[in-house]
Amino acid sequence: MPHKAVQNLSNTFLPTLSAASSPSLIGLFVTKDFGLVIGIFAALLLLAGAAAYFIDAETRSAKLA
Numbered sequence: 001m002p003h004k005a006v007q008n009l010s011n012t013f014l015p016t017l018s019a020a021s022s023p024s025l026i027g028l029f030v031t032k033d034f035g036l037v038i039g040i041f042a043a044l045l046l047l048a049g050a051a052a053y054f055i056d057a058e059t060r061s062a063k064l065a
Helices: 004-032 034-054
Strands: none
Touching: 004 034
């Protein structure tokens, strides 16, 4: 079991740091190569579509209540 200070650091600081730096990193990519950003976005859309396709959940005939 990690020390409580280390656990607190990983639960609060690191997600906050990544959320704060993410727009800056995206801005860096946009200024360098906009085509790369469009390609990454398209790849993420394809990945999301594939994940949705493989989820085995049929809800057309399921009753709501």
